[in-house]
Amino acid sequence: MDLSSLARPQALRGGSTGALGAHAARRRSVQLLRPRRPTFRCSVEAAKQQVQGTLAAEAEAARKECFGVFCTTYDLEADEKTKSWKKLVNVSVSGAAGMISNHLLFKLASGEVFGQDQPIALKLLGSERSLQALEGVAMELEDSLYPLLREVSIGIDPYVIFEDADWALLIGAKPRGPGVERAALLDINGQIFAEQGKALNAVASRNVKVIVVGNPCNTNALICLKNAPNLPAKNFHALTRLDENRAKCQLALKAGVFYDKISNMTIWGNHSTTQVPDFLNAKINGRPVKEVIKDTKWLEEDFTITVQKRGGVLIQKWGRSSAASTAVSIVDAMRSLVTPTPEGDWFSTGVYTTGNPYGIAEDIVFSMPCRSKGDGDYELVKDVAMDDFLWGRIKKVALSCRNNGW
Numbered sequence: 001m002d003l004s005s006l007a008r009p010q011a012l013r014g015g016s017t018g019a020l021g022a023h024a025a026r027r028r029s030v031q032l033l034r035p036r037r038p039t040f041r042c043s044v045e046a047a048k049q050q051v052q053g054t055l056a057a058e059a060e061a062a063r064k065e066c067f068g069v070f071c072t073t074y075d076l077e078a079d080e081k082t083k084s085w086k087k088l089v090n091v092s093v094s095g096a097a098g099m100i101s102n103h104l105l106f107k108l109a110s111g112e113v114f115g116q117d118q119p120i121a122l123k124l125l126g127s128e129r130s131l132q133a134l135e136g137v138a139m140e141l142e143d144s145l146y147p148l149l150r151e152v153s154i155g156i157d158p159y160v161i162f163e164d165a166d167w168a169l170l171i172g173a174k175p176r177g178p179g180v181e182r183a184a185l186l187d188i189n190g191q192i193f194a195e196q197g198k199a200l201n202a203v204a205s206r207n208v209k210v211i212v213v214g215n216p217c218n219t220n221a222l223i224c225l226k227n228a229p230n231l232p233a234k235n236f237h238a239l240t241r242l243d244e245n246r247a248k249c250q251l252a253l254k255a256g257v258f259y260d261k262i263s264n265m266t267i268w269g270n271h272s273t274t275q276v277p278d279f280l281n282a283k284i285n286g287r288p289v290k291e292v293i294k295d296t297k298w299l300e301e302d303f304t305i306t307v308q309k310r311g312g313v314l315i316q317k318w319g320r321s322s323a324a325s326t327a328v329s330i331v332d333a334m335r336s337l338v339t340p341t342p343e344g345d346w347f348s349t350g351v352y353t354t355g356n357p358y359g360i361a362e363d364i365v366f367s368m369p370c371r372s373k374g375d376g377d378y379e380l381v382k383d384v385a386m387d388d389f390l391w392g393r394i395k396k397v398a399l400s401c402r403n404n405g406w
């Protein structure tokens with residue numbers, strides 16, 4: 001499959017009435033922070049007037065881009081309480097009016113991910129159908145009075161909303177209903193990620209970290225990165241942290257310990273029913289799982305199947321897919337990249353396999369064990385144990401990713 005050749009959906013094509021045509025007029029408040037230098041030469045008075053006119057026009061345009069109270073100008077350095085804060089971080093979120101975002105945005109704004117000295121700008125991407133709901137989301141953010149949330153803008157154009165993004169959380173995509181496999185969403189959702197990859201490539205920060213949540217997230221992440229050739233492929237992640245959290249919970253339940261005692265949990269592969277939760281390397285209270293849970297049949301069958309199918313079972317119960325726990329796992333995934341990984345531990349994330357030390361097929365997005373120094377980057381963990389059972393399952397899921405795309 002040539003992933004970069006996926007066409008742009010009609011709704012996002014440029015043209016006189018298309019979204020791309022409309023953005024030129026829209027400019028966000030952050031741009032106010034870097035007024036453009038005037039390029040004309042004439043009398044000093046005329047120059048002054050033109051500068052004022054340009055700034056006023058930019059301010060007016062910015063007012064339309066930013067939302068409500070977040071259009072207020074501010075100076076963090078002028079305030080005793082905020083002058084030691086870090087530089088503003090731009091976080092773009094697609095599917096911002098959806099269920100996962102409804103939990104996630106408030107966590108981001110509260111400082112749960114980046115800490116209490118990190119001001120944040122949220123740039124929320126919706127569509128024509130969700131624009132009104134998006135305004136509702138922004139109103140709730142206003143009413144929450146988060147000190148760290150300094151800017152909020154809403155829009156329907158990824159080329160505007162992804163501008164200067166330090167993080168792009170790509171959530172907007174159709175979820176599955178009861179009895180449907182995630183892979184069945186590829187035809188509908190793949191296009192979205194091709195378009196968004198192109199937009200990120202064009203306007204995001206050159207070191208943007210991208211977390212793809214919309215399903216099937218591994219394939220969507222691959223589509224996205226293939227459409228963003230000027231960004232480091234290493235920076236694209238498919239969210240498998242929810243699976244890691246689910247696996248930890250099941251092991252804790254079986255061992256009769258609290259879940260903070262489970263470490264070194266790897267999800268290998270994809271976010272689907274062929275994923276491989278690794279009980280060979282995981283630990284309970286620092287001891288290998290197999291020393292604590294002697295029931296091999298449970299580990300090989302029940303445990304694995306429970307984790308693989310947890311999302312589907314939840315849909316049967318709720319009538320819709322996991323939202324709150326997914327938002328929590330996105331926070332976990334981001335925090336794992338911005339804080340140093342505890343000594344001896346690791347976390348799982350779906351990343352580009354090229355150059356992996358395990359012998360997994362190259363050029364796919366695959367969940368593997370990673371560690372981070374807390375600088376947003378990560379390294380694959382090299383010293384993991386492998387046995388025939390684990391390797392057999394990893395080979396199978398890699399083949400599925402390679403051949404089917406999920």
Ligand SMILES: NC(=O)C1=CN([C@@H]2O[C@H](COP(=O)(O)OP(=O)(O)OC[C@H]3O[C@@H](n4cnc5c(N)ncnc54)[C@H](OP(=O)(O)O)[C@@H]3O)[C@@H](O)[C@H]2O)C=CC1
Pocket residue numbers: 095096097098099100101125126127128129130131171172173174175176188192212213214215217239240241242243271321322323326
């Ligand atoms: N990786 C993981 O661990 C998990 C992934 N997911 C996936 O995350 C995605 C979002 O889930 P959730 O927030 O619960 O979903 P919601 O239905 O609440 O919101 C999804 C948003 O996606 C946008 N969207 C784009 N295309 C479509 C479409 N064809 N049909 C419906 N909505 C569309 C819509 O926003 P707009 O109109 O603004 O574009 C919508 O608001 C889904 O793909 C889901 O399967 C869910 C749980 C876990």
Ligand SMILES: O=C([O-])CC(=O)C(=O)O
Pocket residue numbers: 175176182215242271310311312314315321322
């Ligand atoms: O199962 C789904 O479709 C939603 C999801 O990805 C999950 O809960 O793991």
